[in-house]
Structure formats: structure tokens, C-alpha cells
Amino acid sequence: xxxxxxxxxxxxxGDESAFKTIVEQWQDMVxxxxxxxxxxxxxxEDLAQDVFIKVFEKIDTFKGDAKFSTWLYRIATTTALDxxxxxxxxxxxxxxxxxxxxxxxxxxxxxxxxxxxVSLDNKERAAALFKAIEALPENQKAAYTLHKLEGLSYRDVxxxxxxxxxxVESLMSxxxxxxxxxxxxxxNKHYR
Amino acid sequence: xxxxxxxxxxxxxxxxxxDGVKRAEANSFLFTRIKARMNKKAGxxxxxxxxxxxxxxxxxxxxxxxxxxxxxxxxxxxxxxVAADNSSELASEYNTVASVSNYxxxxxxxx
Numbered sequence: 001x002x003x004x005x006x007x008x009x010x011x012x013x014g015d016e017s018a019f020k021t022i023v024e025q026w027q028d029m030v031x032x033x034x035x036x037x038x039x040x041x042x043x044x045e046d047l048a049q050d051v052f053i054k055v056f057e058k059i060d061t062f063k064g065d066a067k068f069s070t071w072l073y074r075i076a077t078t079t080a081l082d083x084x085x086x087x088x089x090x091x092x093x094x095x096x097x098x099x100x101x102x103x104x105x106x107x108x109x110x111x112x113x114x115x116x117x118v119s120l121d122n123k124e125r126a127a128a129l130f131k132a133i134e135a136l137p138e139n140q141k142a143a144y145t146l147h148k149l150e151g152l153s154y155r156d157v158x159x160x161x162x163x164x165x166x167x168v169e170s171l172m173s174x175x176x177x178x179x180x181x182x183x184x185x186x187x188n189k190h191y192r
Numbered sequence: 193x194x195x196x197x198x199x200x201x202x203x204x205x206x207x208x209x210x211d212g213v214k215r216a217e218a219n220s221f222l223f224t225r226i227k228a229r230m231n232k233k234a235g236x237x238x239x240x241x242x243x244x245x246x247x248x249x250x251x252x253x254x255x256x257x258x259x260x261x262x263x264x265x266x267x268x269x270x271x272x273x274v275a276a277d278n279s280s281e282l283a284s285e286y287n288t289v290a291s292v293s294n295y296x297x298x299x300x301x302x303x
Contacts (some may be wrong), residue, residue, distance in 0.1 A: 023223045031218035045219055049226050056230070093247050117214030125202075125209035148210045176207070183206050187199045 004068055011059050023052050029069070029150065030076045032117070036145035037080035039113040039130055047083055051076050066159060073150075073160040077142050084138075115149075132182040140175035143168055 002021065010018035030051050035044040054075055062071055111127035113134075118126040133141060139161065146152045146160060147168075158168045193201075219225070243249060 020223050023226060027218040027222050028215050031222075032216045035216050044216075045222070045225075048218055048222060049229055052222075052226050053230060053233075090247060115210075115213065116216045118209065119212070122209040125206040126213070129206050129209050149213060150215075179207060180203055183203045184199060187202050191195055191199060 005064075008059065008062065008064075008068060011056070019052075019056055022055065026069070026072055027052075030072060033073060033076045033145065033150055034080045035115070036133075036149040037077070037141060038083055039134060041116075043083065044080075047079050048076075051079050054079070070156070070159045073146065073152075074162070077146070077160060081138050081142060117149075128183065128186055129179070132179045132186070135182055136175055136178055140171050140178065143171040144175045144179075147172060 002018075007018050007022055011022060027048065031044055031048045034047045034051070035041065038044050038047065051072070055072065058075075062068070066074075111124075111131040113130045114123060114127055115130065133144060136144065142161060143157050146157045147154070152160070154165050154168045154172070158165045161168065244253070
């Protein structure tokens, strides 16, 4: 197996086979991270493509201060969050959204995203959890997804988000509080 | 078990539902699609369309066009006023105030 540094050096020289190896080696990691944040398989695939195109174009800016995977996670997270922001902006522009405002609020309560890696017996609960994750503020959403879906330690999450470990602990604690609150409301409605 | 306890239990189970989740796998043709997009991008016009179709840019273009139209309209109105002023000044200077409708075209004399 070719080592990471050599691959990066070859990619800097524009070597296509190095780029192919990089895509094949890290595509699931990038796709899974984005999917957790945007919760839509088609959009996640398009964004994963965007991430690797950015990697190809910006590889010269990678100085090796952080791990390559950390750099990739950072691009993937930023790309996914930017996409959500742009979607929100487009919704605000939508005139139809304002006309059918009441109906869309009702629709938002229905969990509709099913992560392919969740076991069948946890499918419904995980869908409810993803609905709650969707409502989290950006940085909590990113920290929670990286930790829970990608299994990154708090230290690794802090490196991706360019913050301290204690800040990640605080983000995770607030994320858990918000999720608990959201789920309590959801099940309260569900059981009545 | 009360309904509140049931809810609490369900919340706990839901929070644990992502424990042991497997990584989602990307499409096996991802690299081919990336290459196709990069080739298309190298073709050119793609970024121009995506830039112009952004809501903020599109709105800015509409505002710009409307401003230019408004300015052009205002400018042409002021030119008409200036032209009308000039012709009346010229008419009074040469004492040709008589209106065209008073002119006797057959006898070629002013009535």
C-alpha cells in the first residue's frame, strides 16, 4: 500500500492515479460525514464529489500540519454546512414556502431520513434521532455527527473543528440536552 | 410504568440508536463521476451559469437593470425639457411665435 505522504506529493504533481487512490481510500469517510449532516443521499453524493474536486484543486494549500484525514473531514464538514446554509437561504426566497407555511411545519415533524448503516431494529428510533439532529445549531450538529457517526474522539473532533477539547465537550453536552428536549416533545406528541 | 417514564425510556433508547452504526458507503462510481465533472468544468461556461443563478447575484442583476432603465428614462425626460426650452427661446428671439396652425399655406402669408 502506498503511503499517505507519497500519495499527497504525487497529487500535488497532478498525478491522476494518486487522485483515484485518494478518492477510493477516503470516499466512504467523506460520504458518511456529509450524509450525517445533510441527511439526503443524492445531495451527499454530489457534495462528496465537490469535496474531492476541492481536494484536487487545493492540495497545494495542504502543508501537512494536520493529518490528511483531519483536513478532509474539515473540507467535508464545511461543504455540508455551507450547503445547508444555502438551502436555508433558498427557502427564505421561496414564495410558496410563505404561502404554505403552516403545512410545512407539520411536515417537518415526520422523520424521513434513514441512515443505511443503522440496524433494522433501531431504524425508527434512529430516524427520530436524525430529525432531532437536523434541528441542532451548526457546530453542535457537526460535533455530534463526527463523534457519533464517524466515531471520532473529542480530541479528533476538536482538530477538525479547529477548537479545544473542552469546547467540544461543551458542544456535545449542549447537543445532548437539545436532543433530549426535542425527543421528549416528539414522544409526548407521539404517545398522545 | 407511567407515560412519562415510558417517554424517558424511549428517549434514552433513541439516543443510543446510533451506537454501533455502520459507515454508509459511497457510490462505487464516485471517481468516474468526479472525473466527468472535472472535465465538464474545464469546458468553461459551467461556473458562469452557476454564479449568475445564485439568488443574491440574480437579484443584484435585476436591481442593476432596473436602475439603469430608470436612469435612462429620467435622462431622456430631462433632455426633452431642455430641447423644448431651447426651441421656445429661439422662437422668442426671432419673433416667430406664430403657431403653425395660423399659417396660410396657399397664400404663403401669416394671418
